[in-house]
Amino acid sequence: MAPDDIPTPPRDRPALPDRRAFMAAGMLFALAPGAAAQQTLPGHKGDQGMYGLIGRMIAAPGKRDELAAILLEGTGGMPGCLSYIIAADPAHADALWITEAWDSRESHAASLKLPAVQAAIARGRPLIAGFDSRSETVPLGGHGLAAAAAVTDPT
Amino acid sequence: MAPDDIPTPPRDRPALPDRRAFMAAGMLFALAPGAAAQQTLPGHKGDQGMYGLIGRMIAAPGKRDELAAILLEGTGGMPGCLSYIIAADPAHADALWITEAWDSRESHAASLKLPAVQAAIARGRPLIAGFDSRSETVPLGGHGLAAAAAVTDPT
Structure with a gap:
């Protein structure tokens, strides 16, 4: 594959149908309990290391700001959360980037239970x-x- | 394109040859002056908005930790830098994710001039x-x- 031909995700439309999309999106900012129990990844510090997520979510047309506001309101003050940044994608009017850093995989999993x-x-x-x-x-x-x-x- | 066929960048080898790779990598954490002068992207707040970068860099084989250390040492205390996080990719032994947030595009461009x-x-x-x-x-x-x-x- 030539360097200029590196495939990238489509930028002009949602890539997943609604139901699957929500399942995936839910895993980003609220990892499912089953997924949280998966084996420890071969990271820099193993079980004692930090845990991070980087993902791009596609909002319903025209709903990006509303979705971003909900994510920001609902995710403040989560124990063990070291960074949680919501960003708009300037190349896609409905896309949001979400980048997260946690003190551990366990803290991220525990955040799921927060009301x-x-x-x-x-x-x-x-x-x-x-x-x-x-x-x-x-x-x-x-x-x-x-x-x-x-x-x-x-x- | 079916949802399961979403193309993703190759994960098992560098995607760019060395010279081009450095040019691209340099643009991530030290955007070239020419690029910094490009037109303002259609972002949420326009010129007054924050500026962010999300990218994945491939280190030479076995050099990820060394490269990460250099990036961390060289990028502390940059004016206008709101977040700068280096993360290992658990799925690729030589890959680093770099996520950045700046108070403005201009602050990011100015960081280039820091010794x-x-x-x-x-x-x-x-x-x-x-x-x-x-x-x-x-x-x-x-x-x-x-x-x-x-x-x-x-x-």
Whole structure:
């Protein structure tokens, strides 16, 4: 494959039908319990490492701002959350990038049980049209993580 | 295109030859002056909005940790940098995800001129084998941005 031919996800329409899209989107900001129990990935620090997610969600047409607001309102103050940033995709009027960093995979899984997160899922579901990218990561460090950790985990 | 056939970048080898790879990688954490002067993207807040980057870099075989360390050392305390997180890709032994949020496109462009960033480019160049994903974003908000901003921009 030539470098210029690197395939990329389609940018002009949702890539998944509604039901599957929600399942995938739900896994991004509220990983399903079954998925949380999967084996530890071969990351930098193993079980003791941080846990991250990078994904792109497609909102229903014209609903990006509304969906972003729901995600932002429903995901503040989550224990162990080191970074949670919602960004618009300037190349796609309905796409949102969501990047997350957690102190552990377990903290991310535990966030599922927070009433605010569950409420965000319920409110956001009808506004999600698709989901075309999702990658787990093992954050190694950087700027913004420690300051955020101090806010969410004062111990 | 069927949902199951969504193409994704190759995960098992660098996607770009060395010279082009460095050019692309350099654009991620130190956008070239010419690129910085490009037209403003149709983002959420236009010129006054935040500016973000999400990209995946492929290190030379076995050099991921070394490259990550260089990126982390060379990019601390950049004015206007709201978040800069380096993460390992658990699915690719040599891949790093880099996610950035800045208070403006201009702050990101200005960071190019910082001696520490220029030194990081020079040190990191031989360790970069490829670069297979790069997306600009317009961060809308989230957790970790404000705390980071207070550290880098005390005014």
